[in-house]
Amino acid sequence: MTELKLYKGTARKLVLSLDIGTTFSGMSYAVLDPGQVPKIEPVKRYPGLEDCPGDYRVPSELYYRRDGSVHSVGAEAAWGDVEMEPDYNQLVHSRWFKLHLRPDNLDTSEVNKKNIPALPAGKTVVQVFADFLRYMVDCARTYISESEASGELLWASVKDTIDFVLCHPNGWEGLQQSKMRQAAILAGLVPDTAEGRDRVHFVSEGEAGLHFCVQNCLTSESITPGERIMVVDAGGGTVDISSYVFKSSAPLSVEETSSPDCVMLGSVTVNMRAQDFFKERLTGSKYGKEVHIKRMMKEFEKSIKPRFTNEPKRAYYFPTGLMDNNSALGIKNGSLSVTHENMMSLFRPSLDGIVAAIKKQFQDTRGTPYTAVFLIGGFSANKWLFTNLKTTLEQLGLRLYRPDTHASKAVADGAIWHYFERFVSYRIAKATYGTSVSVEFDPSDPEHRAQQGSMHLGPAGLMLDNGFSAILKKGTRIRDDEEFTQTYCLVRSPLREMNETSSDIIAYTGNKADPPTFMGTGSGDFKRLCVVRADISKVSDGLVMGMFGPLAAKKISVVLRCGAELQAQISWLEDGEEKRGPAQLVYDDPDGAADDVVSPNSS
Structure with a gap:
């Protein structure tokens, strides 16, 4: 376990992490006082949970009125007397x-647009996310004001400079991060300025989980260079699997051993299977009416599911709300009986999918032994999942551990640690x-001749469109905040100035080690992630040789910075000295629910 360093800033500051989960959410915070060592604390109280001291989570639920205003949120929406x-x-x-918010590539037969609860009419996911963020930060304000010494004065002194750390699944990408930042702005957490947007930070749930495990499950003496661990964050919607190797213990340095994985096999998929079973x-x-299914699902979620184990029972009983009998359906005294085997069938697909994802990580690292697998997240508390996952992994030679401390607050706590101490170096x-x-x-190139349909006459000669120029290749070890650069020559018409440029950032997700030279029409292996837009008015013109003589051109480099969030800049040479300018990453919203989503400028 490492210790946080003294805060060397000159003004008091607050860092607040928000782990907005599919089913439950939580927060942690740290007050930064000059010359003091920060202390990470969870937010422990929420409206409607006053009788549950030490409950660090609140249901991720809301009720809206027909006019779109918020009626109730959190525990008061989930367990109050709303009905x-x-x-x-x-x-x-x-x-x-x-x-x-999930990327389309994570869709499964169970989790997709058709079978998850629809958003309220007239609401986008950004708007709902903003309403929930606003509620959570209000809860943080109340808790800190009541719990910290001179809490109200403390909040008043830091409320306009809070740094927010938003956690997200391993599989979320730039578009999802941008929507979350947009929600933070809409919620009033930060202003819509460059400085405000820069106060919103991101960390993957897997990496936040690693930081939590290092602090709570390992000691500095027990960490050996070369030791490998895996973190499995089993949450409500996703299960995130991340693998790491310790490179040194003092200072602590960790590297990813394979690309983190994200599977849609969280606890809500068990609920989905249960509902389908009842129907x-x-x-x-x-x-089979909705009111009776809803009553049985409430019993399943609150009582049966959390306590389900391997120990066989004759049956599990779910009240239908009708006090009668139907032997053909297995209903007696108003309760539907479900066998232990039927219950197992609701949980088994999640276990099998999680094991398959762990095996894939294991194979990606060529079977190198792992010291431990740490299971965290809300779903980790499920007795059946933990017991059976532990048994299965032992057969693979892997040891499974579950932290003694509150695993449900692992991501929120770990996100604060990540803000201070970034252990992952690659x-x-x-x-x-x-x-x-x-x-x-x-x-003379056959691949070029096959693309003649896109051929056109450019200023410098015959050109082919749809070429792909790789900037960063799959599997590359990336140092934290490392930059990758590709240089391009922009030839302009002599009749017009060139003051702006835009470039598509495209991901190749195919299986070839070297991507194709050209992007085929309709190819599913190429996906546009975003567009880099930049002001190049300060870039001086140079000359390149064209078909009929010299042409005016600007030579620029697109610089990608790869860290917890993708950032971009442009660079150019001026009198032999490199100059840099900001660039924006503009993400298209495929759902059409909002305008293009813009990431902050990279400075």
Whole structure:
């Protein structure tokens, strides 16, 4: 375990991490006083949970009124008396809204747009996320004001400079980060300025989990260079698997051993299977109505699911709300009986998928032994999952550990540690990143001749469109905040100035070690991530030789900085000295629910 360093700043500051989960959410914070060692604390109180001291999580649920205003949030929405209110039928429930942020490539037969709860009419996922963020920060304000010495004065002194750390699954990308930042702005957490956007930071749940495990599950003496561990963060929506090797213990340095994985096999998929089971079992009967299914699901989620184990029971009973009997359906005294084997079938697919993902990480590192696998996250508390995952991994020679401390607050705590101490010095690129270019036509190259349909006459001769120029290749070891550069020549027409430029950043996700030279029309192996836009008015013109003589051109480099968040700049040479300018990464929203989402300028 390492210790935080003295805060060397000159003004008091607050760092607040928000782990917005699919089913539950939590927060941690640290007050930074000049000359003092910060201390990480969880937010322990939320409205509606006053009788649950030490409960570090709150349900990720909201109720909206028909006019779009928020009626209730958190525990008061999930477990309050909302259903007893006279206007209940006019309210709209929203839960699992985080799943609407997921990238399309993570869709499965169980988790996709068709079978997750719809967003309230007229609301985008950014708007719902913003409403929940606003509620969470208000809870943090209340807790800190009441718990810290002179808490109200403390909050007043730091509220306009808070650094927020937002956690997200391993599989989330730049678009998801940009939407989360947009939600933070909409919620009023930060202003929509360059300085405000820079106060929103990101960390993957896997990397936050690593920082938590280092602090709570390992000691400095027990860490040996070359030792490998795996962190499995089993949450409500996703299960994130991350593998690391310790390179040194003093100072602590860690590297990824393979690209982190993210699978949609969290605890909500067990709920989905249970609901499908009840519906199929009771279809065509009076018990199959939504009100009865909802009642059985409430019993499943609150009582049966958390306590389910390997110990066989004759049956599990779910109240239907109708006090009668139906032997054909297995209903007695108003309760549906479900066998232990049926219950196992609801959990088994999640276990099998998690084991398969762990095996893949194991194979990616060529079977190198791991010292331990750490299981964290809300789903880790499930007795059946932990017991069976432990047994299965032991058969693979892997030891599974679950932290004694609150595993549900692991990500929020770890995110604060990541803000202060970035243990991960190298990451593994999970795809090949590059940009689209025009390529000079070479009639002797068969691949070029196959692309003649895109040939056109450019200022310098015959050119082919849809070329792919790699900037960063899949599997590359990336130093934290390392820069990757590719230089391009922009030839301009003599009739117009060239003051702006834009370049697509494209990911190649195919299986070839060397990506194709050209992007085929409709190829699913290439995906545009974003567009880099930059002001190049300060870049001086140079000359390149064209078909009919010299042409004015600007030579620039696109610089990608790869850390917890992708950033971009442009650079150019001026009198032999490198100059740099800011660039924006503009993400397209494929759902069309919002305008293009812009990341902050890279300074």
